Amino acid sequence: MELLILLLTIFALAIFVGWEIITKVPPTLHTPLMSGSNAISGIAIVGAILSASTSNDTVTTVLAFLALVFATINVVGGFLVTHRMLDMFRKKG
Amino acid sequence: MGNEFLIDTGLVNLAYLVASILFILGIKGLTHPRTAVRGNFLGAMGMLLAALATLLAKGLDFRVILAGIVVGGLIGAVAAARVQMTAMPQMVAIFNGFGGIASVLVAGGALAIVLRGQAPPGLQMIIATAASGLIGAVTFTGSVVAFGKLQGLKLFPSSQVIFPGQKPLNALVALATVGASVWLVSDPTDIVAYWTVCGISALLGILLVIPIGGADMPVVIALLNSYSGLAAAATGFVLNNNVLIISGSLVGASGVILTSIMCKAMNRSLTHVLFGVLGPAADGPSADDVYGGNVKSASPEEVAMLFDSAQRAVIVPGYGMAVAQAQHAVRDLTNLLESRGCSVEFAIHPVAGRMPGHMNVLLAEADIEYDKLKEMDEINPTLEQADVALVIGANDVVNPVARTDPSSPIAGMPIIDVDKARTVVVVKRSLSPGFAGIPNPLFAMDNTLMMFGDGKKAIVELIAALKES
Numbered sequence: 001m002e003l004l005i006l007l008l009t010i011f012a013l014a015i016f017v018g019w020e021i022i023t024k025v026p027p028t029l030h031t032p033l034m035s036g037s038n039a040i041s042g043i044a045i046v047g048a049i050l051s052a053s054t055s056n057d058t059v060t061t062v063l064a065f066l067a068l069v070f071a072t073i074n075v076v077g078g079f080l081v082t083h084r085m086l087d088m089f090r091k092k093g
Numbered sequence: 094m095g096n097e098f099l100i101d102t103g104l105v106n107l108a109y110l111v112a113s114i115l116f117i118l119g120i121k122g123l124t125h126p127r128t129a130v131r132g133n134f135l136g137a138m139g140m141l142l143a144a145l146a147t148l149l150a151k152g153l154d155f156r157v158i159l160a161g162i163v164v165g166g167l168i169g170a171v172a173a174a175r176v177q178m179t180a181m182p183q184m185v186a187i188f189n190g191f192g193g194i195a196s197v198l199v200a201g202g203a204l205a206i207v208l209r210g211q212a213p214p215g216l217q218m219i220i221a222t223a224a225s226g227l228i229g230a231v232t233f234t235g236s237v238v239a240f241g242k243l244q245g246l247k248l249f250p251s252s253q254v255i256f257p258g259q260k261p262l263n264a265l266v267a268l269a270t271v272g273a274s275v276w277l278v279s280d281p282t283d284i285v286a287y288w289t290v291c292g293i294s295a296l297l298g299i300l301l302v303i304p305i306g307g308a309d310m311p312v313v314i315a316l317l318n319s320y321s322g323l324a325a326a327a328t329g330f331v332l333n334n335n336v337l338i339i340s341g342s343l344v345g346a347s348g349v350i351l352t353s354i355m356c357k358a359m360n361r362s363l364t365h366v367l368f369g370v371l372g373p374a375a376d377g378p379s380a381d382d383v384y385g386g387n388v389k390s391a392s393p394e395e396v397a398m399l400f401d402s403a404q405r406a407v408i409v410p411g412y413g414m415a416v417a418q419a420q421h422a423v424r425d426l427t428n429l430l431e432s433r434g435c436s437v438e439f440a441i442h443p444v445a446g447r448m449p450g451h452m453n454v455l456l457a458e459a460d461i462e463y464d465k466l467k468e469m470d471e472i473n474p475t476l477e478q479a480d481v482a483l484v485i486g487a488n489d490v491v492n493p494v495a496r497t498d499p500s501s502p503i504a505g506m507p508i509i510d511v512d513k514a515r516t517v518v519v520v521k522r523s524l525s526p527g528f529a530g531i532p533n534p535l536f537a538m539d540n541t542l543m544m545f546g547d548g549k550k551a552i553v554e555l556i557a558a559l560k561e562s
Contacts, residue, residue: 007329047203068162071195
């Protein structure tokens with residue numbers, strides 16, 4: 001129960017922090033914000049690694065493997081495409 | 094309760110804390126184009142740290158993990174390098190979906206692992222597992238449908254799909270997802286219940302997105318973005334893992350904020366976007382009444398003469414510009430006009446394009462400096478001082494009816510007031526209505542000239558005419 005309260009505290013505070021900084025992102029950067037935050041939601045990769053390392057039979061190993069593939073696409077693709085876009089916003093010259 | 098996944102090492106949790114700080118600093122970097130590249134890099138470093146720390150914390154089977162990361166990394170890198178900027182909305186949509194399905198699989202795997210052990214899963218774990226499965230599956234199939242619509246796949250009609258009994262059916266399926274979740278929570282040892290939750294939620298995701306089309310897509314993508322974050326946060330509660338909770342809620346907040354910005358920019362509620370059907374007002378004026386022989390078509394040469402004497406031009410790009418791939422031609426036009434002493438600015442409506450900020454990315458790709466891109470609220474008060482307003486492939490977002498006719502379906506929607514400029518030039522294929530399905534009296538105004546044709550071709554011809562004059 002104590003752990004749950006701790007996790008809920010983290011959850012609530014993180015939402016407030018997110019709200020405060022994200023409202024300051026200008027509309028010009030909304031697309032990179034989406035693809036960048038999308039990459040961050042690939043944090044499921046941590047869960048996938050945990051799953052893979054705890055898995056104890058074929059079914060759970062396959063589930064973990066698939067989760068890893070999807071989460072990694074999300075992370076790698078998300079950060080790279082965001083970088084590609086943001087590079088275009090750099091002042092030329 | 095899911096303690097198999099609890100990481101006791103203080104060092105790893107410290108690494109998670111650093112990763113979370115990097116994510117927050119990363120998003121903070123996105124508040125300005127100058128710091129954005131560094132911000133994104135910080136976020137990526139945070140992710141690398143979180144993944145490495147997890148890997149090292151458990152003495153694990155590296156083969157499966159390495160294989161998964163190599164396969165996923167390759168697919169992601171190739172997709173990121175290849176995607177066209179015009180295709181960005183569907184790319185983000187499908188990535189949202191991948192985040193969602195990853196959460197579904199992780200939560201399902203975790204439940205299966207716990208069920209192999211001695212103790213049944215605790216209440217927190219099972220509720221969180223149900224939430225992961227539900228939100229993750231809705232995100233996945235909803236995103237796949239959104240991807241299909243945006244990509245123009247034949248399987249998914251890009252327009253709104255409406256059929257009789259749709260709302261009762263959706264309500265029934267939504268109730269069924271809740272029912273299955275209750276089943277899972279009351280009998281946490283039955284993994285079939287979990288996959289039932291996921292299956293019905295997958296159906297719900299499809300049903301929720303098929304009725305949404307065209308200009309409402311930015312709202313859907315932003316909402317699915319938020320869901321993918323919430324699914325990750327729910328998975329964090331499954332695994333008792335704080336870095337998942339923090340990152341997931343950051344993304345969840347981001348998606349909710351963008352969703353509400355998009356809704357406000359269309360003066361519609363989220364409920365109306367998701368469940369309402371937008372159609373032409375039954376008693377609205379017909380196209381013939383509005384246009385009635387007052388539409389003036391102009392040649393590129395005539396428009397070039399207008400620009401010859403202009404001091405200040407404002408360009409209003411819409412989705413049509415992206416479809417015609419006209420952004421590079423628009424950049425050439427901008428450079429030419431500026432070399433002749435005419436200042437050029439861009440007026441960007443928040444819902445122009447198919448995702449939030451889409452136009453800005455397309456124009457940035459064409460090397461147009463970001464300080465020329467003005468937000469609607471910033472540029473509207475200055476439009477009276479514009480000699481020419483050039484509208485390229487935009488329609489509803491410049492329709493003055495939004496200001497004047499309270500019975501119109503777009504009444505109250507904030508628009509870019511191009512009608513206040515001295516002259517308006519509209520580049521458009523035909524007089525066909527935009528997504529809202531209503532005629533636009535702007536096209537028939539005395540100070541409006543229509544340049545009919547493909548956006549790119551029209552701009553290229555205009556440039557040629559300007560060079561000759």
